[in-house]
Amino acid sequence: MPAQRADRGSATLWGVALMALLMAVATAFAIVGAARVARHRVNAAADLSALAAAKLALIDPESACTHAETVASQNGVHLANCTITGQVADVWTSLQITLPALGPRTLTGRARAGPAP
DSSP, X not given: OOOOOSOSSHHHHHHHHHHHHHHHHHHHHHHHHHHHHHHHHHHHHHHHHHHHHHHHTTTOHHHHHHHHHHXXXXXXOEEEEEEEETTEEEXXXXXXXXXXXXXXXXXXXXXXXXXXX
């Protein structure tokens, strides 16, 4: 007659707990990664929009912000604010993202472009 073992599936429970922990860590890394990518995206769009507006600041200041808005929308973000002061373009962009368990968030980016002093 075989001897009864004291182990009755505890390794299975430990394995399931470890897999749940690893899944939670991987999900957290994915959420942080998605937020960082969105932050880089909104900042890059602000930089490009500011450069586009600064390019037209001297030639046609009235249409500089319109051109910046076109560049921002082509990069998938919203142009929140655009100001032309002399030769300097100051641009704010925003992007709405939704993060799991945190809900909707709005990221903003700002860039200034113009000639060097």
